[in-house]
Amino acid sequence: MTAPTIPETAQMAGRTIVLDVVGLQPQHIDADRTPTLESHFSSERVTGLRPPFPAVTVPAQTTLATGRGPSEHGDVSSGEYDRERETAEFWERDRDGRDRIWETASDVAGLTTGALNFQHLIGTSADVAVTPSPIEDEDNNLLEMNCWTNPDGFYDDLHEELGHFPLHNYWGPGANEEGSRWILAAAREAIDRFDPDLLWIYVPHLDYAGQSDGPGSDAFATALETVDDLLEGFLADLSETDRWDETVLTLVSEYGFHEVDRPIFPNRALREAGLLETDADGDADIGGSDAFAMVDHQIAHIYAEGAVDAARDALAGLEGIDAVLDDSGKAERGIDHPNAGDLVLVADPDAWFQYYWWDDRANAPPYATEMDIHAKPGFDPCELFFGDEGLVSLDASQVSGSHGRVDESAYGCFGLGGPAAPELEGDGPVDATDVTPTIVDLLGLEGELSMSLEGSSLRQS
Known part of the structure; x- marks a missing residue:
């Protein structure tokens, strides 16, 4: 099957909002369980997304946001083994010179860009960024909740408006929808305050039931409804903004889940x-x-x-x-x-x-x-x-659920929605390396950005 293409006559978007709804698959989008998603991403606007190998958080995220696979960018796991120090650490790697789409579009093309709760955001040059960075003692005990933000002081404003980021609801035995709710509320604040041309928003809630209960569980079905409810409020507010008519919503999911025992x-x-x-x-x-x-x-x-x-x-x-x-x-x-x-x-x-x-x-x-x-x-x-x-x-x-293998049954999803979204022509899954080139095309930046677009099956003709 041939991956979808964007018609040559499509208009460029003035603004692109990426909804990174981890664990979502095309078959989850329907009028009964996820009516908000279905209203913005009808079946002809959604297809599968083939993740990189391995289909785990950091390799998938880096691939989606750079257009390059693990053999090039070097993120082969959500952890990293340092051969010189002989240590294995998870979630510790910094930006380390990688340019994701928001950094390149900001630094090279002068767009206003942002990313919320993506991994390895500390040090990013995106105009607006939020990532948890709690203050801990030498034994990793939490002393005070904090987030690293760009610009400096943005977390103070978010804290005053929304309260502290709910770290204990973001991961762990207490994980629930409050982390995703806070992120989407922070996204509203980022849009109101900075009006970014590109904003990437990580929505993690499906990840919890996907792992603990498995993708076929009642708990996962409930989590789908919860995520849809959260997106309903966010997208309703977004539709009231001045630039709604020039907005493309890009839906991505890093992977789907396997039932495991x-x-x-x-x-x-x-x-x-x-x-x-x-x-x-x-x-x-x-x-x-x-x-x-x-x-x-x-x-x-x-x-x-x-x-x-x-x-x-x-x-x-x-x-x-x-x-x-x-x-x-x-x-x-x-x-x-x-x-x-x-x-x-x-x-x-x-x-x-x-x-x-x-x-x-x-x-x-x-x-x-x-x-x-x-x-x-x-x-x-x-x-x-x-x-x-x-x-x-x-x-x-x-x-009861896991991921990492790259099987068609556990592909993520890719979709385009919103008032400025072009139609997709063709069928078949999109490769994760095609997502960033597609965003580049949507924003009309092919000639401005110094990134390789060769091999992208989603590029305009």
Whole structure:
């Protein structure tokens, strides 16, 4: 099938608002469950969106916002293994020289741009930006809620108007719609105050039920209705703004979910083989280990320089692994970058990877039952569940949804809506690398922006 194209006669948009509704898929948009979305993005204006491999938050977001895949931009996981420091950290990477569409459009074309709650926003040159940046002590205990903003002082204004950003509702056992509600309210303030030509808004609410209960659950169906209600208020306000008639709404979703019921524990296998060492506190001694797995949903990066064959043998007996990617396999899936593991594991559709290396809870590190997203050397969806001992559960069997594999059944979605939206011609899924070139075309910036648009199947003829 051929991906949609924008007609050559389409008018350029004066303003583009990107709604990044993570976890949304085309089949979720209908008049019964999501009437607001359906009214703005009818079936002929929506198609599937093929995420990059792996289909996890940071690689997907960076690909969507740059038009480049992980083999180029280097985001291969939501975490990063620093080979020099021998540390694995999640959610810690800064902008690091990457130019996303809002930075390029602002710096090069002089547009007013913004991004809300996207990853790695600290230091962005976007005219308006908001990202959580709580003040913590050396043990990662929250001292005071804060957000990094551009311009300076914008969070003070948001705090006065909306209250503190509800961090404990944004992730963790208390995750609910309040985080998305606050973000959309902040977007209203950003539009009123800065009137951006391009504003990218991250709406996370579906992510919670998608992981905890699974995409086929009643909880996920309820979350769809909640997101639609939140967008109804935001879009009603947006339609009252002076530039509504020149606005294009761009709907994207980073991935869809798989139903899962099998956690896989590669670090246990590596420890049993004598390849993964632990210290006196029960923490993984990554620097002193021959191999360890940095896990992220349905993907696991195995770092085993000098012990690749031994690691492969240790993992061979694990059930639930669909593929073990070596150099050729990584190249085939577009993840052949130095940041990637020496081996990359892909789970079966109904399985996912958990970072645990212990069998007995008594041997778990202190942070295992805490909300400590930066210390854990792997993504931990068990943080969505209250634990019997400590804040966070250690029962991995509770997780019912995951993502990371790139299967057609778990594609995200792409749509164009709003009064200035062109029709889409053709059918078939859009590739994630086509989203930024499409926004460039919508804003009429092809000749102004120094970014490669080759290979975009969404570009105008």
